[in-house]
Amino acid sequence: MEKRKFLLWKDVNISGGLLGEKQRVNEKVTIPYLFQSYEETGRFDFLKNGWNIHKKYEPHHFWDSDIAKLIEAAAYTLITNPSKETEERLDNLIEAFEKKQQSDGYLNTYFSNFCIEYRFTDLMMMHELYCAGHLIEAAVAYYEASGKRTLLNIICRYLECINTHIGKENGKIHGYDGHPEIELALMRLYHVTSEKKYYQMASYYIEERGTKPYFFEEEAYAEKIDITKPHREIYDIGSFYVQNKKNTDNINPMMIPKARQERVYKWYLPSKGAFAQFSANAPVRELKEPAGHAVRAMYLYCAMADLAEYDETLLETCRRLWRELVDKQMYITGGIGQSQECERFSYAYDLPNEGNYCETCASIGLFMWAKRMLCLELKSEYADVMERALYNGIMSGCSSDGKAFFYANHMAMYPKQYTEGSYVIQSEDRISPIRRKTFSISCCPANYARLIASIGGYFYSVDDDNLYIHLYNESSIEYCFSGIKTKIEQITDYPREETITILINPEETVKFGIYLRIPGWCRQWSCLVNNEKQKLKSKNGYICIQREWKQGDKILLITRMEPVLYVANPKVRQNSGKIAVMRGPIVYCMEEADNFTELSDFVIRSSEKIMVESTKTFEGFPVLCMKGRKTDISEWGNKLYQDIHEKKQIDVIGTAIPYYMWANRGLGEMLVWINAE
Template structure:
């Protein structure tokens, strides 16, 4: 157990209690104005809504069964769930009666679809009713349930409407009877984790501990022997060895979770599992889970994570390969996986603020997850390479449309990742123009207003507005990269070296209306080098400014971006505000460029290329491919 171990229980502030402006306000506007509706339109076009409408005949198998034994159609409920969740968050920001009415109609359909016993799943009620609970390893039933639960909680919080929440409580109550070690019960868990974290949300909003207990059951059972997936396959008449993913590592079910030390398998599954584990660790103050999670965190962030917070380099298993294997041009780095890393990191803060988690949360949020959405909210990246020869572009949709609603729900709920509250403590994990309303343990309401142009500028000012003067601790993250950060309260400078604990400046005092905190985070341009074991980044440098990874694009720099060479010592950088990229700060740097024009005819020769001066423009990686399409590069050549 590390020294940073905490015994507090922080919970995120509810989405409707944080109002965003500035950077995140613009992204939320894009989702509210375009993505939320687009998601529902695409779900309708794909046949998902028709599929749950019991007044229509069964859709049958619209998308063929794939070699892994299922079809993406099996998890249409999850796509609808995440879309409803996005709509819920969007309605809070931007009322949209038409969209709300469409969501209500879908919820009505789910009400009619639900079985008397509480079971609910479009595929296993309407297409393969005889397969219910037959193949938890591959069939995503509990995964779908989890996403509908998350939708239910969000829709209830945003609209006050309980119908979907009640539906999902009935389903969860039914699950409690189905799963367990009792006579006739299933001692199993889902191949694709998600239900675990969803049940925690359900427990928190309903106050029902039974849902926590079911979540904990799924986590405790995972990977134990005799192995459930093996027994289940035998019961179902399948050969357990005939598993296309070959190893239970694919779904992190190869070992009991508390024994797992290496991050393996399908990246999204891993992140969802660890998120659920972290929630249960917080809720039960379960040190054995926290210890496993700390080992896994180290494993991921020191051996398997792109500088963008992208994870899971391989398309073959949508997941992890070998340590330090981080190919840039073929990076899978699924948007959903970085969204999942944000989930996990956020939940690692449940037992107390620690920038070890929050810094990575921010890194993955800005650079791993956010690239998944175009600035107009209308197109999406599924995979996120760190280098493109010019052919990688956002999709209007995807045959497996998991990423669009995932990034959309994250963007619209970002406020709940920024602020968290424990009994007598408020933590600010992320910076951005916003106003948060919170309630302390003694019932005191506190409003915290954050004024900033972050991440473009590093000055952040807060004004506190407790309903009456109140003593509590305010913990503000000081990112590890923010060398020379400074902090003052009502004009008086604080000694950060004395007040920073686990990377957070902790200010415990009586706060009164109008108290003002000023934080300055220097946004120096930072060259970043990779461990020499990362063969794909050898001889290369990436640039970061604040939390943002930068890249070069052909539209600013012409083709052959790999011919650009940065000097060992960076020259003074210029900055330009790009209005066509949401006011992003671009960086201009005098560098050199290898000369392909005067190279001559042979492909190979005895002398390296000559060089000419080049003024390179760098833009934030998350904004690439929002202008003219072309090459893109994060890791650049550097002289050393």
């Protein structure tokens, strides 16, 4: 199977540009802020000192993964922004994990602190292997960044323990985690260590998943609970313990599981098959469409793509799932997982704008999966989706100042829905109308931090004779082609500007191919090599310049960046009669702050040219001005309904800014999909 290797994050020097700026904010603000936040919320204390009834915080069963992701993020910065202090912090945390490790290698702070006797008894809900997976990723990152093997050794001992208890052999639990993650982490560990056993473990989890009899059902039967009803009671022993100790007078031991029953009940999704919520409704090769929890699905698909390098049938499955996702269930921002209910996919062509979910982590998962698909097949659509997700659905997850986060990324905002509407909405912090400092379940902020810190690792891939450039941002690499060290530099302000200059400086003249992605959104492009226009045709979305490169060679790629109005497939009922505006890969939106209230009343004249206004910019991006009309409210009166002939319209200009920067100016209306004539 064809296979390109991506250059490692640490081998890509990002000197500036939009992603460089995002990396600086991430290093200087977001990651330090997360350390502070974890301190304040008790996460570090829980790891280091355990829990007792005098502690005010309530631990969550996957806090280990939060810390692991932060270690991973901070580890990446040791190269881009070396800091003794950060390294000491990480060593300190790693030492705490080491102390927590049981003599047989088991390592989970939550179970250790509360209920070690229940370990490996509720893989469906309790995230033990998920936490292990994030610790593996942290270990690999820290090893790659610092050369230190401490965490790697700890986690390898833990994997021995896991392997002793879970696996296909008789006497072991024939199970897998409710939340995939360990599978992709094991493949990452395999690639670093070349230890076949990690590949085998990953492969086992993937092959076992969704087979009959369903493991999650068996696991429930072990507790004598009839899951087919469906009404499985999970027993989150830790939560129970905490609450029980806190209110010994009032709490009945049976009440915790019962209180959570309704939630679990909702997780069971009969119309998509039992356990579809966990992507465990069928053996992986039989999965027909993305279903259930979006992040779970993405992490699973990542591992499937990793394994597909060795198994063509998994590639087939991945291709099918990709088509079902990208052609039917992906927002224009690269947001996925439409439904607030259990953070999941709904169904094909259902893309609600208000009330959507689009978890930041889900877009990150899509980005990670797309990269893996790109390793397997050189098709620009994978990189197009990466770009779409990165600049829109992922970057919207963090505020401009780096200190506030979206968990759900709204596609439309009508603030009264949050201030006066549903109590359910008001009481769920993950669907907040403005970015928040933290969440009751706070997976997204550190996930964003680790992605941005390692973003260089998604730019370039190579094989023996070629360099492939997938994402454009100011950056430089050095790589040896035919043994000749070659420096390659991107000089560009893409996607703010349309010009990308690539400087090639080999130590000696050397022949290799440079593949450049022509972005899917781009209608008109041109390419010059040493100021000479090239006649090139793109193949699978890439152009290839194959030649003898010498010092001082220069490629100029110009990707014309006119604003474009997009319409959605007519099967998407929520977007009928509406358009979305993009400039390059950037999705724009209308915000109340630049316009007026009742944004939905604005109708864009879609035959008119969109004006690009660069005197006012947002993080360097121009605003877009759109001719349109809206109702003359002064003529309307108090009526709720009127004969259409009574309606008067006035001309008005609508202003749009990049979607990812919305909600940086307080609570207000926002629209991506705009009514159009």
